Amino acid sequence: MKRRTSGILRGVTAAALCLAVAVSGKLIDGGNGFPQPIRSFADTQSDLQQKIADADAKIKEIEQKIAAAGTDIESNKEQQDNYWNKLVATQEKIDLVNLSVSNKEDEIEAKEAEIANVELRIQDTEFRIKDKEAEIDMLDRKNKDNIYRFGQIIHAMYITDSDDYLSIIAGSADFYDIFVRSEIMKSVKEQNLNFMNMLLADIDKLKDDEVQLENDKKQLQADKITLEEEKDELLSQKQELDEEKKYYNDLNSGYWDEYNTYAVKIQDLETRQANLQYEKKVTAEVREKAQRELEEEIRRAQERAKHNTVYDTGEWAWPVSPSFTLITTNFGYDAWRGGNHGGIDIGNSGMMGANIYASKGGEVIVAKTTYVPGYDYGMYVVIDHGSGYQTLYAHCSAIYVSVGQVVNKGDCIAAVGATGWATGPHLHFEVRKDGVRIDPLGVVPKP
Numbered sequence: 001m002k003r004r005t006s007g008i009l010r011g012v013t014a015a016a017l018c019l020a021v022a023v024s025g026k027l028i029d030g031g032n033g034f035p036q037p038i039r040s041f042a043d044t045q046s047d048l049q050q051k052i053a054d055a056d057a058k059i060k061e062i063e064q065k066i067a068a069a070g071t072d073i074e075s076n077k078e079q080q081d082n083y084w085n086k087l088v089a090t091q092e093k094i095d096l097v098n099l100s101v102s103n104k105e106d107e108i109e110a111k112e113a114e115i116a117n118v119e120l121r122i123q124d125t126e127f128r129i130k131d132k133e134a135e136i137d138m139l140d141r142k143n144k145d146n147i148y149r150f151g152q153i154i155h156a157m158y159i160t161d162s163d164d165y166l167s168i169i170a171g172s173a174d175f176y177d178i179f180v181r182s183e184i185m186k187s188v189k190e191q192n193l194n195f196m197n198m199l200l201a202d203i204d205k206l207k208d209d210e211v212q213l214e215n216d217k218k219q220l221q222a223d224k225i226t227l228e229e230e231k232d233e234l235l236s237q238k239q240e241l242d243e244e245k246k247y248y249n250d251l252n253s254g255y256w257d258e259y260n261t262y263a264v265k266i267q268d269l270e271t272r273q274a275n276l277q278y279e280k281k282v283t284a285e286v287r288e289k290a291q292r293e294l295e296e297e298i299r300r301a302q303e304r305a306k307h308n309t310v311y312d313t314g315e316w317a318w319p320v321s322p323s324f325t326l327i328t329t330n331f332g333y334d335a336w337r338g339g340n341h342g343g344i345d346i347g348n349s350g351m352m353g354a355n356i357y358a359s360k361g362g363e364v365i366v367a368k369t370t371y372v373p374g375y376d377y378g379m380y381v382v383i384d385h386g387s388g389y390q391t392l393y394a395h396c397s398a399i400y401v402s403v404g405q406v407v408n409k410g411d412c413i414a415a416v417g418a419t420g421w422a423t424g425p426h427l428h429f430e431v432r433k434d435g436v437r438i439d440p441l442g443v444v445p446k447p
């Protein structure tokens, strides 16, 4: 945190608070979304125990969330399975319909082949009818010629006055009837008539053939109509199958949508579980660290108790010049901070760089000169006075002692500053008894 100018500071003296966090076990957001433990090298045993208890509670909470997500995943998977079964069932129907459609298409194809075959036969029959007609025409012409010639013979034979016969015979459309029924022909020689009859019999035969072919053609055309009707029936059946297929495909498409929706839900829940697992891991690490520190703290406390060194049995001294007595934040609950304040803040204006004195004789056990701006105590000193007492001096701008150094009451150990989490220069002063922070004003007399 940036240092404020003294002008601003005067206006906000009351707010020139030491923000060294003394709220036991509280975690602050490290800005990356995950809680970051407060640096705990100066934490007391009770702080560390609270930190471990908090981590345990948090791990339990995370585990409950993981279990809840697991239950949600199970129920979503059940729903998803449900849709999968529906998909399988409709797919079976689609497969069946597809098979029917395929069979129907084969039948239609066969029917079309039959129709094409009948059409070919009709065409062939028509050619044959044409041939037959041409033959009849030819014989017809032949007959006409013969009749004409007979007529001439008869005319010459009987020499009638009338030319009417000839003209009647030659011009008549139905010349044959006239010819055979005429009185004249009754006297024509048998052999000549036989020859004529042969020709006429040929024509009759051809005409019969032609009638037969026409009948064949009619039959084929009737067959073709029947086949076309059968084909139409098959097409209509196929259309029904296509509609059925579309119905099941639509159904399946809807089921797929549902299935995929559940897949997305499950994936989200699995991601959530993974994030919770990570959070649990981080919290477990925090707990492990606190546990190790607690063990170390206990070991050191035992060590100190073993030596039970008493450095100074005299009175406690005020840690700064007696002219600096403005307490900007007291020990205990602080509403502005929203938690407990582990010491007192002495924050007169103009204190920057002022001397800090050992409140009592003892051994320096912490002399911290490295720090992260804006966090925690900044540069600070802890002195162990024996008999379970320790004092802590935080936010220093300079430190004049080192760990292991034995100091006397009133020795200058550091200079007032605003390092760490502080809004302006002041001394954050703590007194600890058997690892528990107590109100310094209950121990150190204020001048």
Ligand SMILES: [Zn+2]
Pocket: 017, 018, 019, 020, 329, 341, 343, 344, 345, 427, 428, 429
């Ligand atoms: Zn403070």
